[in-house]
Amino acid sequence: MKSKYKRILLKLSGESLAGEAKHGIDFDTVLSFCEPIKKLVEDGVEVAIVVGGGNFWRGRTSGKMDRTRADHMGMLATTINALGVADALEQIGVDVRVQTAIGMRAIAEPYIRNKALRHLEKGRVVIFGCGTGNPFFSTDTAAALRAAEIEAQIILKATMVDGVYDSDPKTNPDAKRYSKLSFHDVLEKDLKVIDSTAAAICKDNNIDLLVFSVDNPNNIFDAVCYEGIGTVVGNY
Numbered sequence: 001m002k003s004k005y006k007r008i009l010l011k012l013s014g015e016s017l018a019g020e021a022k023h024g025i026d027f028d029t030v031l032s033f034c035e036p037i038k039k040l041v042e043d044g045v046e047v048a049i050v051v052g053g054g055n056f057w058r059g060r061t062s063g064k065m066d067r068t069r070a071d072h073m074g075m076l077a078t079t080i081n082a083l084g085v086a087d088a089l090e091q092i093g094v095d096v097r098v099q100t101a102i103g104m105r106a107i108a109e110p111y112i113r114n115k116a117l118r119h120l121e122k123g124r125v126v127i128f129g130c131g132t133g134n135p136f137f138s139t140d141t142a143a144a145l146r147a148a149e150i151e152a153q154i155i156l157k158a159t160m161v162d163g164v165y166d167s168d169p170k171t172n173p174d175a176k177r178y179s180k181l182s183f184h185d186v187l188e189k190d191l192k193v194i195d196s197t198a199a200a201i202c203k204d205n206n207i208d209l210l211v212f213s214v215d216n217p218n219n220i221f222d223a224v225c226y227e228g229i230g231t232v233v234g235n236y
Helices: 014-021 027-042 067-091 113-121 139-150 183-189 196-205 219-225
Strands: 007-012 046-051 096-100 125-129 154-159 180-182 208-213 231-234
Touching: 007 014, 007 027, 007 139, 014 027, 014 067, 027 046, 027 067, 027 219, 046 067, 046 113, 046 139, 067 096, 067 125, 096 113, 113 125, 113 139, 139 154, 139 196, 154 219, 180 183, 183 196, 183 231, 208 219
Parallel strands: 007 046, 007 154, 046 125, 096 125, 154 208, 180 231
Antiparallel strands: 208 231
16 A cells, blocks of 8 residues: 655654553553554655653653653653664564664664664664653654654654544543644644644644554554544644
8 A cells, every 4th residue: 555655753652552551561562563664664654753751751740859850751761662662673674773862872873863864764763762852842742843853744643542532532422533633723722632832843844743543553554544544633
C-alpha cells in the first residue's frame, strides 16, 4: 500500500509502552508497535519517533519537588523508553539511532538536526529522547519541534483513545468524535489534544496532526496509508 507521506514523526506515550502493567516497559507490547513501523520503513517511509516517559515518571505530579529537577527526571525516563524501543526495532532487523537532547554520549548520539536528517535519508529510524532538553516543555511540544526541524509532513500521535472527542468518551457515552479539527478549534475549545505550545508550533509550521488509537498496533501503519482513522488536526 502506498503511503501518503514520505517523512513522518510518530509520538508514542510512555503509558502505551507499559501495556496492561500500566508501569515500566512491556517488551511484547513494544514489539507489537515495532512491526508496523518496520512495514513503513520497508515501504520507503522515513520514520522519526518521540517517546514520552509517563510509564516511569511524571514531573507535573511530583508534588513539592523542584519543577526543573522533576522535569529532568522525566527526560531520563524518556531515554529509557527510547532505548527500549530501539532495542525492539533492532531485534526485528530495523536500523535505528537514538538521539538525546541532553548529552549522554555513552548510550546515545546527541541531537544534531543534520545528522538526524542523514539517518532518515538512509532509511534509519531516529528516536528522539529527553524531550526538548528543557524543563517546562512537554514531549508533545518536543514532537512538534522535532517535526518542524526535520520537515516531517505529519505527526502521528498514538494514544489510548481512537481520536478527539468533544467530551470524555469514558464518562459520556454520547461524546462526539471529530473526524477533522483546526488548531484554532483545539486552542479555543481547550480540547487537551496536545498542549498549547505544541499546537502553536504545528499551526505556525503547517504540520498536520493525526490522533489515533494504538489498541490495534497495526493502526500505526494504517494511519499512514489509509483514510478514516482517528482525528486529523490541521489549518482548516
